[in-house]
Amino acid sequence: xxxxxxxxxxxxxxxxxxxxxxxxxxxxxxxxxxxxxxxxxxxxxxxxxxxxxxxxxxxxxxxxxxxxxxxxxxxxxxxxxxxxxxxxxxxxxxxxxxxxxxxxxxxxxxxxxxxxxxxxxxxxxxxxxxxxxxxxxxxxxxxxxxxxxxxxxxxxxxxxxxxxxxxxxxxxxxxxxxxxxxxxxxxxxxxxxxxxxxxxxxxxxxxxxxxxxxxxxxxxxxxxxxxxxxxxxxxxxxxxxxxxxxxxxxxxxxxxxxxxxxxxxxxxxxxxxxxxxxxxxxxxxxxxxxxxxxxxxxxxxxxxxxxxxxxxxxxxxxxxxxxxxxxxxxxxxxxxxxxxxxxxxxxxxxxxxxxxxxxxxxxxxxxxxxxxxxxxxxxxxxxxxxxxxxxxxxxxxxxxxxxxxxxxxxxxxxxxxxxxxxxxxxxxxxxxxxxxxxxxxxxxxxxxxxxxxxxxxxxxxxxxxxxxxxxxxxxxxxxxx
Ligand SMILES: [Zn+2]
Numbered sequence: 001x002x003x004x005x006x007x008x009x010x011x012x013x014x015x016x017x018x019x020x021x022x023x024x025x026x027x028x029x030x031x032x033x034x035x036x037x038x039x040x041x042x043x044x045x046x047x048x049x050x051x052x053x054x055x056x057x058x059x060x061x062x063x064x065x066x067x068x069x070x071x072x073x074x075x076x077x078x079x080x081x082x083x084x085x086x087x088x089x090x091x092x093x094x095x096x097x098x099x100x101x102x103x104x105x106x107x108x109x110x111x112x113x114x115x116x117x118x119x120x121x122x123x124x125x126x127x128x129x130x131x132x133x134x135x136x137x138x139x140x141x142x143x144x145x146x147x148x149x150x151x152x153x154x155x156x157x158x159x160x161x162x163x164x165x166x167x168x169x170x171x172x173x174x175x176x177x178x179x180x181x182x183x184x185x186x187x188x189x190x191x192x193x194x195x196x197x198x199x200x201x202x203x204x205x206x207x208x209x210x211x212x213x214x215x216x217x218x219x220x221x222x223x224x225x226x227x228x229x230x231x232x233x234x235x236x237x238x239x240x241x242x243x244x245x246x247x248x249x250x251x252x253x254x255x256x257x258x259x260x261x262x263x264x265x266x267x268x269x270x271x272x273x274x275x276x277x278x279x280x281x282x283x284x285x286x287x288x289x290x291x292x293x294x295x296x297x298x299x300x301x302x303x304x305x306x307x308x309x310x311x312x313x314x315x316x317x318x319x320x321x322x323x324x325x326x327x328x329x330x331x332x333x334x335x336x337x338x339x340x341x342x343x344x345x346x347x348x349x350x351x352x353x354x355x356x357x358x359x360x361x362x363x364x365x366x367x368x369x370x371x372x373x374x375x376x377x378x379x380x381x382x383x384x385x386x387x388x389x390x391x392x393x394x395x396x397x398x399x400x401x402x403x404x405x406x407x408x409x410x411x412x413x414x415x416x417x418x419x420x421x422x423x424x425x426x427x428x429x430x431x432x433x434x435x436x437x438x439x440x441x442x443x444x445x446x447x448x449x450x451x452x453x454x455x456x457x458x459x460x461x462x463x464x465x466x467x468x469x470x471x472x473x474x475x476x477x478x479x480x481x
Pocket of ligand 1: 064065066124234270322323
């Protein structure tokens with residue numbers, strides 16, 4: 001048993017978000033009790049953590065990310081998503097990273113997250129030239145080795161959005177079938193995970209409704225229902241997708257998703273920058289979760305998601321970092337701050353803004369709600385929840401401390417993280433990662449990233465591919481409307 005005592009505890013409850021002088025008892029990975037004067041006499045407590053002067057909060061939850069994109073961290077600037085994605089994919093294709101290299105990259109991203117207080121992550125995993133069991137296994141091992149709670153979410157697609165929107169045809173587009181059917185790759189992972197670590201699980205990740213045929217979406221929904229899995233996708237991230245959706249689906253993109261059974265509580269949809277009123281109503285009615293990725297949407301010029309309108313309808317909105325080359329970091333504190341600030345840009349009534357407390361909830365309990373495997377299990381420090389928590393030692397940015405909730409949102413960026421616990425296991429202590437040698441992970445990743453950089457530089461000096469000028473032309477049309 002572990003006892004944290006004399007903690008300033010962040011409950012994140014609306015009425016009493018902060019409680020003083022709290023004890024938290026952790027037994028076998030679970031929070032066994034929380035309170036002021038717990039009856040602990042005679043209990044086999046093997047570790048006591050003195051939290052005097054410290055803040056204890058639920059672990060932060062990253063509900064949309066691409067971990068291996070860390071290999072292309074900050075490679076690019078001023079490119080729209082579809083052009084940017086083309087470069088990212090071609091660079092990776094040329095570098096063709098091995099499973100071991102993918103594992104090292106994922107471990108580096110997990111190390112960064114843990115040290116910044118992120119205890120759980122959804123990795124929407126895509127890789128070039130394609131998925132394979134050893135590559136997916138490498139992500140699982142990175143979760144296990146670093147100690148983070150992780151959801152492997154293999155990205156699935158059978159068509160290219162730019163191709164179908166340029167050709168103005170979706171229904172008749174020929175699906176690109178992988179050599180090995182996706183079910184044959186994913187099912188062994190599922191049975192492996194069921195038998196192994198309790199902290200690693202699986203979701204299905206149709207890349208976006210545009211890049212999946214009706215047939216593929218139906219297969220995904222069917223498997224999710226059969227095995228009780230969550231589904232994760234990118235939804236209406238860019239203006240080009242909004243415009244393309246109108247060209248491709250006369251019934252409406254939202255209607256199509258409803259018809260295919262994709263809108264349900266199983267679904268978490270990343271970005272949602274361009275969802276319209278009708279789609280938001282349908283999402284709310286079906287219990288769809290939205291994942292806000294503010295830094296990525298800003299860097300790629302995609303826009304600002306209508307978080308206030310979604311929250312007003314009761315849609316659960318959580319936070320994600322997206323990848324290492326779109327928000328350039330894997331820290332949720334940054335997304336929390338942006339979520340609060342950006343909600344004020346287009347909302348006249350200040351009562352409707354995302355408050356500091358709302359933003360912290362988006363980064364914790366709402367993240368747990370977005371993932372079926374985590375619902376009711378993490379995101380909160382309360383009896384019966386898994387013990388995923390962060391202890392902060394207030395640094396200069398939290399000094400002078402006046403209002404903990406406000407300051408964690410508007411001042412903190414991760415430097416105060418002192419101790420991190422995942423499933424009752426301490427993985428960061430005194431600000432240092434315990435599970436692996438940080439320097440070693442950095443050393444492993446550098447040569448791979450350099451190789452990618454060389455390929456990327458070579459690509460930039462070549463004539464841009466036809467698809468790039470197609471995207472630029474399509475954007476002109478989309479912005480003309
Ligand atoms: Zn993404």
